Amino acid sequence: MTMEEVSCRYQIPEKILKEYEHLSGSGSVKKGKEDWQYDEQDLERLSLIMTLHDIGFEKEEVEEYMILVIQGANTGDERLRILQKKRAGLLDEIHFREKKLDHLDYLRYKIKHRK
Secondary structure (H helix, E strand, O other), X not given: OOHHHHHHHHOOOHHHHHHHHOOXXXXXXXXXXXXXXXXXXXXXXXXXXXXHHHOOOOHHHHHHHHHHHHHOXXXXXXXXXXXXXXXXXXXXXXXXXXXHHHHHHHHHHXXXXXX
């Protein structure tokens, strides 16, 4: 499949596809006659990249993680460490936002009970 076909069929922005093409050590996307050609393994990796972006990974974090994926199963512990670090950060963000909601609810409560 070409970049355009993959982008249209799977709703993957071309920016992400170009990021994947230039991913250090990737070398998996083959240059065809006119455009890059993606195989099933590429599509699986692109799905993972989209998931990483969706959960808040920055471009550099995606690249670090995908290099480990490409290196193989013996990098599972390091990938798990990266995911645990991201999870902890997301939990911190959730707790911070919960505190904001508590403050907001307190202000609402004060207004409602003044009447």
